[in-house]
Amino acid sequence: MNSDKKNKLEQAQDRLGLQFPAELFEFIAKLDNEKVLFGKEEWLFWSVKDKQSDEDDNYIVRASLHFKSEWGLDGLVFATNGIGDYLLVMPEELNDVILVMLHETAELKLFSKNIHDAVQNGPAGYSLTDNYFFKIDEHDVVVRSDNFDEVIAGEDADNFWEHYELRSKLDDLIDDEKTEQTSDILSGLEQLIEHADERNKEWALNKLSDIYFKGFGPIPPNIERALEYNQQAIDIGSFKALSNRAACYFFGIGIDKDIHKAFALATEANELSKANNFADILASKPGGGMYDDLVEMIEKEIRRLKNGG
Template identity: 25%
Template structure:
């Protein structure tokens, strides 16, 4: 099993401690195991169906998450993450990102909107993941006292370099940057969302579909195809079905199909999406795709409200329910 591990990982273990060690990375400590323990842990995780047979765990944290390699991947050797509760959310780093993290944070602390052009980032320049994290932390918000369009533009240039060097999260962040401009560059947003997907971040399919629906309706067929793909993704399936329902129920995008809308919203409900239950209530209230039935609408809305309170501590449809009750009295 260990003969398939990247040399850079084995060197990293030797350099730090063969007995295991902890490294703070981004927001938490990661415990890297000795190689022998990593073998044992990997075998356990494969038995528990948390990892696949071609995956090798190297570290964990206190939140039941594990870092692992895909042993059948060719260089560059990305590190992925598995979560005991949520499967495998998208996560890709290299061992160099861990090695360079302290230096990256040091550079962030030294950089401001006055000196950013003079800061020497040669220590991380060849590591896309580190460049991404540096650029991400330089970005300022219009709500910040130190907001700087020039600094943001510089950070965007670095994100572009990291994305072009193969870092998917840099591509996604660059798409976010373009989407928040006063004059949105639609094609740039789409370009970099697609780039992120191409580089492995399939979670970005939802963001891309959502953006196209709102900003480029002539490509609605492409957007729906992305959502259909996401219905097979456990973490996105309920949201994908809910979004498809809205698309198919709309009369403004050329995809109007009430029966498909009802089928999709019911699948979202089956998957536990309480917002979908509220949408179905709306359909019953108006007779969209189903026979108009205000009583059924009320029942569904009350159920959705109860589920929302259970999960979020809030009852978002109280006012609507109150109005509907008055209307039905």
């Protein structure tokens, strides 16, 4: 362990009145390069560049004080991705858990259970879920997610971590088109549908629907089965599933073409999507939803047909 880096970390702990988890402390103290890969994501540990001769040059202190000024919370910020997001721990609240602060949505989400898990498995799939620990709402008030905290601390904690990690793994396998593992993918998705919470169940149903719509490796397209999974996702309130059903009605995929049903479902999906944390980013207009473009496309076709086009 580098003694100079260890001194800088101890200095940060003393100034901030917080203690790094031991394993994370050791990990940072051993770094020789500021660039670290967690899965496919590159994170920058700028404390590696601190000038050892300058007591005031301490990245963790600066970044952590900035975090406290914005969030009013005690935490140790230790890495950034260079585009405004950063990693931190809140040891007094969450022990070894590593959080990611997402600047575009002003949320603190789960990054990994601990540094060992981050190194071995990469991020826990924070972009795939609406779950958060804290967020800054539209009134600039820091809001704590009690439900999320209860899941982490409660009796279902082990199941939560298991399903979270399974979802992240399955998403990587599907995105990377690992068709040789199709059997494992289907088994994992069925496991989430059977045992996971509603958010993960919804995600798994939509993934299975996509697989059977398009085909995947040894699985040929099966529109009837795809629509069955799609309906199950709609039944538990999935706006993504609604938008997919709207597209089916619009193009006449597996069901009779009905442009007015397509418009009604697309509009409903778009309105429901506005509650999603990423709606403002994905919307094509201020105050819009995630499916603005789909609604507009169907509207144009309705006008065209009305005008005898």
